Amino acid sequence: MADAKELSGGSLLLAWQLKDKRVLIVGGGDVASGRLESVLVADALVTLVSPSERLHPLTRRLIDASDRITYRDRLFELSDLDGADMVLTAIDDVETSRAICAECRARRIPVNVADIPPSCDFYFGSQIRNGPLQVMISTNGRSPKLANIVRRRIEKSLPEHVGEAIEKVGELRSKLRERAPGVGGELGKRRMRWMVDVCTSWEMEDLALLDDDMMRKLLDDGWENNRVPKLEDVGGRPRRDAASSPLQVRAAVLTSLVGFLAGAACAAAVMLTRRR
Amino acid sequence: MADAKELSGGSLLLAWQLKDKRVLIVGGGDVASGRLESVLVADALVTLVSPSERLHPLTRRLIDASDRITYRDRLFELSDLDGADMVLTAIDDVETSRAICAECRARRIPVNVADIPPSCDFYFGSQIRNGPLQVMISTNGRSPKLANIVRRRIEKSLPEHVGEAIEKVGELRSKLRERAPGVGGELGKRRMRWMVDVCTSWEMEDLALLDDDMMRKLLDDGWENNRVPKLEDVGGRPRRDAASSPLQVRAAVLTSLVGFLAGAACAAAVMLTRRR
Incomplete structure (x- = not known):
């Protein structure tokens, strides 16, 4: 643990949960389109307020493509704040931005006003x-x-395939929880230990290869017998093309080969000179 | 930009601002001590409620060391929520935890209940x-x-020294803003461009070496003449001991040397055999 004195000057980094929460975005430009993408990733229900002539092409594309966006083709009105769980503004009008912030704070709605740090409860x-x-x-x-x-x-x-590996391990965990259900206790601990063993004994790129069949075998042969089979044991084939001979290994082989040839040439030269 | 369909299943990652905000922590154990450390980093004013016999040594140490913690040696009471800007609970009592969460939501106070995901507005x-x-x-x-x-x-x-480098660049930015003040406009853009040039043309480990003297020279010679001097030009000396001969270079020298000797030995052996 750090010294108590050193504990300052930072933020509290959080993974905010927005599933089915209502987020109001005021503005439709470049910055607003980035905000829109970020809250859609988090499964929010979005209301976006901006005159259509000020919409950035990316914003317009997202509005057209997603059914989780309610679009209001006009300037901000106070009633837009009703029912909002979070408010993000990205407009050039500093006065309106500050007024929105003040109203959000009065209503205890978390708010971020782009480019005005004191009007932000949080940063991106x-x-x-x-x-x-x-x-x-x-x-x-x-x-x-x-x-x-x-x-x-x-x-x-x-690591390559890290996203897929995490996705597959998440699926494996769900399947394990279905097979051996219950919260906490000895079983919960055994489940956790086994999952940790799988994650530490398999390479990330191998975890990413897991499919339904392999997961079933991993649970049948592995979980049931309290051991961790290898990728090949559950019917998988490692994709060890570039990975098993990484750049460093190839570079090392090349350097030693060059050294070998240089050494042989030198020795031969020395001995030939002496022979004369 | 990703496909609109792919935009789901995530969280909204945020840097929450807690400077001088009031955070209530219910519980004093292992998990609570981690929470306490995280919110102290973010300059929060903390109230921690927990009977003293349940305090983890780390929690006790932080309470003793920090003047930003108000400690209440007792169980949670509803009035503890008054004035709180954020509530974190880490107690074994599931019923009390859920009751605290419900009350926080009624009062619109962001809340995290350890180990009960549905009772969390955000995760760590x-x-x-x-x-x-x-x-x-x-x-x-x-x-x-x-x-x-x-x-x-x-x-x-x-990168090594990344924390120091960021700290020093932050100081340089403040000094530049003092020297050439004003928000936005052409000057703002020039300031930003020059800072980007400094960050991209200096190595991270060199940025970390900046002191007050060097910063002054960097601004006098660099900013004023619209160029980016090198570390040596502002009186710095690069610490290229380990960095200029990193492990890989040393390994390469060694491998080629071994190759050279092996090659020489082989050639010598072949020629000696032939000579007989």
Whole structure:
């Protein structure tokens, strides 16, 4: 644990739950389209208020494609706040933005006003999404550019197929819970231990290969006998093409080969010189 | 942009702002101590309610060390909710937990009840903190174990000194805003461009070396002349000890040396055999 003095200057990072919650977005431009995408990911019911001539093409496309968006082709009205569980504004009108914020605070509705930090109960960080995996990077306002650089580095470091692996492990967990139901207790602990064993003994890319058949075999042979079969044991075939001979291995083989040839050439040269 | 259909099943990841907000924590055990640490990081004013005999040593240590915690040595009472901006419970009593959640929702106070997902307005993901940098990893409930594995991989992939670099760039930005003040407009854009140039042309480990003197030189020579001097130009000395000869380089030298010796030995052996 860190020193109590060091505990400051940060935010509380959260995964807010919006399933079937009502989110009001005021504005339809570039920033609003990003907000819209973020709350749709979280299964929110959205009302978007903006005159149609100010809609960004991305915003318009999302409105057309999703049945979870109620679109109001006009400027903001106070009654738009009725029933909202969260409010996000992204308009150029600072005065209206501040008024919306004040009204939200009076009604205790969490609010974010783009570009006006004091009018925000929360910020959006730099984000990564890969299937069910979500990662947020925040520099707590110090440097959006470095947040971006860090995001790209993290993206590169993520194991291949990580999103699929997480999806499949989630399915396996549900199947296990159906097979051995109940909350807590000894069984709950055994379930958790077995899932941890599966996750730590299989490679991420192998977990991503799991299909219904393999999951059934994994539960029949593995869970029932309290062991963790290998991918091949449940009928899977590893895709070890690039992965089993990664760049570093190939580079090492090449360097030692070059060294070998250089060494042989030198020795031969030395000995030939001496022979004369 | 992703397909509208793919936009679901996630959470809205947020950096919640708690500076001088009042957070109520009900419970004093292991989980509560983690919550306490997270909200102290975010500069919250905390009230913690728990009979002292149930306090975890870590919780007790934080209570003793921080002047931002009001401690109530007793069980939860309804009046504890008065004035709370956020409520976190981590107690074994499911009935009380659910009652607290219901009351919070009636009062529109964001609430998290540990271990009872339907009673949570938000979840805590797997987190990394490195100075002002915070990273959250969420698998949206699919697999806490894989979240953990991904967290460790991300931790390893983070550039060395990344926290210090972000801190220093934050300071440089503030100094620049003092030197060239004003919101938006051409000046704002020039400020942003110059900061981006600094962040992209300097290595993370060099940014971390910036001190007050170097920042002043960077602004005098760089900002004023619209260019980005190098670390050495502002009086810095790169710490390229381990970095300029990273493990991979050393490994490559070693492999080629071994190859060279093996090649020389082989050639010598062949020629000696032939000579006889």
